[in-house]
Amino acid sequence: MTQTTVESAMNPTDAPDRSIRIQAQDVKVHYGAKEALHGVSIEIPDRAVTSFIGPSGCGKSTFLRCINRMNDTIEGARVEGLIKLDGEDIYDPSLDVVELRARIGMVFQKPNPFPKSIYENVAYGPKIHGIATSRTDLDEIVVSSLRRAGLFEEVKDRLNEPGTGLSGGQQQRLCIARAMAVGPEVILMDEPCSALDPIATAIIEELIDELRANYTIVIVTHSMQQAARVSQKTAFFHLGNLIEEGVTEDIFTNPINKQTQDYIMGRIG
Numbered sequence: 001m002t003q004t005t006v007e008s009a010m011n012p013t014d015a016p017d018r019s020i021r022i023q024a025q026d027v028k029v030h031y032g033a034k035e036a037l038h039g040v041s042i043e044i045p046d047r048a049v050t051s052f053i054g055p056s057g058c059g060k061s062t063f064l065r066c067i068n069r070m071n072d073t074i075e076g077a078r079v080e081g082l083i084k085l086d087g088e089d090i091y092d093p094s095l096d097v098v099e100l101r102a103r104i105g106m107v108f109q110k111p112n113p114f115p116k117s118i119y120e121n122v123a124y125g126p127k128i129h130g131i132a133t134s135r136t137d138l139d140e141i142v143v144s145s146l147r148r149a150g151l152f153e154e155v156k157d158r159l160n161e162p163g164t165g166l167s168g169g170q171q172q173r174l175c176i177a178r179a180m181a182v183g184p185e186v187i188l189m190d191e192p193c194s195a196l197d198p199i200a201t202a203i204i205e206e207l208i209d210e211l212r213a214n215y216t217i218v219i220v221t222h223s224m225q226q227a228a229r230v231s232q233k234t235a236f237f238h239l240g241n242l243i244e245e246g247v248t249e250d251i252f253t254n255p256i257n258k259q260t261q262d263y264i265m266g267r268i269g
């Protein structure tokens with residue numbers, strides 16, 4: 001059976017940069033004495049969506065959090081192995097973690113806008129990272145980030161109103177705008193639609209599809225349909241192991257591993 005490459009499966013118009021953005025080698029994670037991830041190796045392509053699927057507790061979120069060192073914030077969590085972003089070891093002690101998390105933004109399961117205005121939610125990151133040098137600069141970043149998140153038209157007349165007053169789907173797009181405002185290269189999304197209704201989910205999925213032209217996107221999802229709709233590469237995890245990864249279409253139509261077959265047929269998870 002011939003397996004397609006992620007690059008060849010992608011729309012040719014997406015072709016400009018086909019390089020590997022992130023490389024993970026033998027990544028293990030312990031929470032206290034318990035090993036939750038048993039040595040994961042994977043390459044994440046640039047300008048494409050990679051989805052992580054698998055049953056609850058298999059380690060998808062744990063691995064996602066390794067990619068921007070969010071596990072550093074969890075007491076008792078210990079990460080081993082190597083993760084490189086553009087060839088640079090992200091666990092190098094000399095690396096500035098705050099800067100890393102600006103380069104590798106994250107969107108969480110539950111929309112979590114700050115208790116501030118819509119404008120301030122987006123302006124906060126550029127301000128603390130010293131990205132904007134004037135109020136005009138900041139206004140431009142806020143407007144362009146909201147536009148890229150597909151939210152500007154809906155909120156342009158109420159930028160000073162609280163972000164928490166928006167609908168769930170709008171709040172999630174605000175969080176995406178907030179992540180984009182600091183100029184990331186990679187956006188990690190941990191089940192970004194699980195708190196949203198089908199219409200808001202469809203809007204976020206369309207947005208993800210647009211964003212992949214300019215960003216490397218990694219999404220954890222419980223929905224195989226969502227992985228099939230939005231991603232070009234899919235990785236299947238089970239019990240802390242990466243079982244199989246490849247072009248999304250191959251994983252769903254032609255999986256090699258028996259456990260992957262069982263999962264996509266609904267026999268496990």
Ligand SMILES: Nc1ncnc2c1ncn2[C@@H]1O[C@H](COP(=O)(O)OP(=O)(O)OP(=O)(O)O)[C@@H](O)[C@H]1O
Pocket residue numbers: 031036054055056057058059060061062063074222
């Ligand atoms: N903060 C933590 N402390 C201790 N154990 C944890 C912690 N976070 C996750 N785990 C354990 O690590 C394993 C992997 O969990 P993880 O949340 O990464 O899985 P998941 O595939 O993302 O699950 P779900 O789909 O339910 O979100 C599980 O056994 C979980 O109980």
